[in-house]
Amino acid sequence: MTHSKLSFRNVSRRFGEGEKSFLALDRLNLEIADGEFVTVVGPSGCGKSTAMNIAAGLMGVSDGEVLVDGKPVSGPGPERGVIFQQYALFPWLSVRQNVEFGLRIKGLPAAERRRISDHFIGLVGLSDFADALPKTLSGGMKQRCAIARAYAVDPTMLLMDEPFGALDALTRVHMQDQLLDTWSRERRTVFFITHDVDEAVYLANRVIVMAARPGRLHKIIPVDLPAERNEEVRLSKEFAEIRNQVWHSVYHQKPLIEA
Amino acid sequence: MSAAPSTAGAPGTRFSRLGLHLPGLALNAVAFLAGLAFWWAITAAKLVVLPGPHEVFVRAIELAVNGQLALDIFSSLKRVLTGFVLGAALAIPVGFLMGWYKIARALIEPYVQFFRMIPPLAVIPLAIVTMGIDEAPKIFVIFLASFLSCVVATYQGVISVDRTLINAARVLGARDRVIFPRVVIPASIPFILVGVRIGLGSAWATVVAAELIAAQSGLGFRMQQAQLYYDLPTIFVSLITIGILGLVMDRLLQAAERRLTSWQERAQ
Ligand SMILES: Nc1ncnc2c1ncn2[C@@H]1O[C@H](COP(=O)(O)OP(=O)(O)OP(=O)(O)O)[C@@H](O)[C@H]1O
Numbered sequence A: 001m002t003h004s005k006l007s008f009r010n011v012s013r014r015f016g017e018g019e020k021s022f023l024a025l026d027r028l029n030l031e032i033a034d035g036e037f038v039t040v041v042g043p044s045g046c047g048k049s050t051a052m053n054i055a056a057g058l059m060g061v062s063d064g065e066v067l068v069d070g071k072p073v074s075g076p077g078p079e080r081g082v083i084f085q086q087y088a089l090f091p092w093l094s095v096r097q098n099v100e101f102g103l104r105i106k107g108l109p110a111a112e113r114r115r116i117s118d119h120f121i122g123l124v125g126l127s128d129f130a131d132a133l134p135k136t137l138s139g140g141m142k143q144r145c146a147i148a149r150a151y152a153v154d155p156t157m158l159l160m161d162e163p164f165g166a167l168d169a170l171t172r173v174h175m176q177d178q179l180l181d182t183w184s185r186e187r188r189t190v191f192f193i194t195h196d197v198d199e200a201v202y203l204a205n206r207v208i209v210m211a212a213r214p215g216r217l218h219k220i221i222p223v224d225l226p227a228e229r230n231e232e233v234r235l236s237k238e239f240a241e242i243r244n245q246v247w248h249s250v251y252h253q254k255p256l257i258e259a
Numbered sequence B: 001m002s003a004a005p006s007t008a009g010a011p012g013t014r015f016s017r018l019g020l021h022l023p024g025l026a027l028n029a030v031a032f033l034a035g036l037a038f039w040w041a042i043t044a045a046k047l048v049v050l051p052g053p054h055e056v057f058v059r060a061i062e063l064a065v066n067g068q069l070a071l072d073i074f075s076s077l078k079r080v081l082t083g084f085v086l087g088a089a090l091a092i093p094v095g096f097l098m099g100w101y102k103i104a105r106a107l108i109e110p111y112v113q114f115f116r117m118i119p120p121l122a123v124i125p126l127a128i129v130t131m132g133i134d135e136a137p138k139i140f141v142i143f144l145a146s147f148l149s150c151v152v153a154t155y156q157g158v159i160s161v162d163r164t165l166i167n168a169a170r171v172l173g174a175r176d177r178v179i180f181p182r183v184v185i186p187a188s189i190p191f192i193l194v195g196v197r198i199g200l201g202s203a204w205a206t207v208v209a210a211e212l213i214a215a216q217s218g219l220g221f222r223m224q225q226a227q228l229y230y231d232l233p234t235i236f237v238s239l240i241t242i243g244i245l246g247l248v249m250d251r252l253l254q255a256a257e258r259r260l261t262s263w264q265e266r267a268q
């Protein structure tokens, strides 16, 4: 049995109190293996970000528990890298200073920080903008900076909330391949939220489909495609079939009569 | 802090800056000269019993040459800056405390909100009775005025720091004692600087009024003396000096604010 890197055990999350309270996540059960790449799709408001924030240790549960490496989550930690839906760059720091933020906290010496930030800034194609402030970057560039910042601290697990949402199609494909490349080389566990069904299938070992009102697990769709993903895979018949299956389970969910 | 990069958009910016500022400055000058002409016209025509620009200018030179103007400016500025620096120096830590710790907020906020409703000038009679008529009551009142406006702004700044920025720092491994100096302080600087500007404005307004009531020197005191002798040109010189000094201090702070918050996204 492979051990779970991340487990959701009967996790519920309720917002607000009493009459007006809202169940954002209803008894979510999910085991994500070490080194696995899962993508999460579902209609807006189905609790994807909520689940991620709980795993990140930024939000508590109302019920159930979340384990990372078998230990209950009690707060955030640098072994879990997070990329937020809103880029959350520090606007007073340059691209490089943003990328080095986590490295400073780790207490790395300047030369080492510089080497690492150079590498990741290059990886996301921002070398010419290393000294620029976030306000001068486009949405896609901000997102790439946030990605470099999360990668730089070398987390064993990445929690990504629509990280490629603001990118143009070309950059997006490039970033997807970069991510797969890093992932296959270093075997990080990835929990990746997206609205894009193609992206979900292309990247994942398993696609987690969620349903809304209340936010819950709808279906888990395994992606039986070659481990090495490339253009050929993207255009294959098998890819199209899985894609249709995911599409169907996202957009033709039967409404649940809520108790 | 690094300045904005000089990559894309620099020529465009320079162009629009010239395009906007030159006519702006020219219009300012036109308005100033028109105002001066209007003042000259109504006083020359004896429509109002006020000194004209010439008379006031002559008095200003006189007061400048005999050193009285410099002395008055010095006394007023000394009071303002002492009270203001003390007020801001206390307000900023207290504001941070209130924004960061719920307990501190609950304990301090009612007092701040209450005292904010009392105009600082209304405290002068009490201050004179309890502290005498020398420097202490004036400085105290200015201190109070600048403290109250700074403390509210700082506290507002801290509570409105974007939660996602704090979360971003936490997931990168930062603890509270790192988040505070590295995230909360820089993120609240724009608010604090606005508070400091408002604080200096109210300190300046307060000092002049305080000097009207009890002082041996200062711009407010000078006007009060001039009033006894029906010396209108001196009153004008003092008023204009007060306006100019207030404007200069405000512009200096505004420039500092621009520099310190150049990272902010501003709606054009
Ligand atoms: N802090 C909060 N207070 C109250 N309700 C909240 C809060 N955060 C989320 N919710 C609610 O919980 C539900 C799930 O939100 P969540 O952000 O997890 O959705 P999502 O699946 O990420 O949606 P999207 O795809 O639009 O990002 C939503 O209905 C939202 O209104």
Ligand SMILES: [Mg+2]
Pocket (backbone or CB within 6 Å): A048, A049, A050, A085, A161
């Ligand atoms: Mg979301």
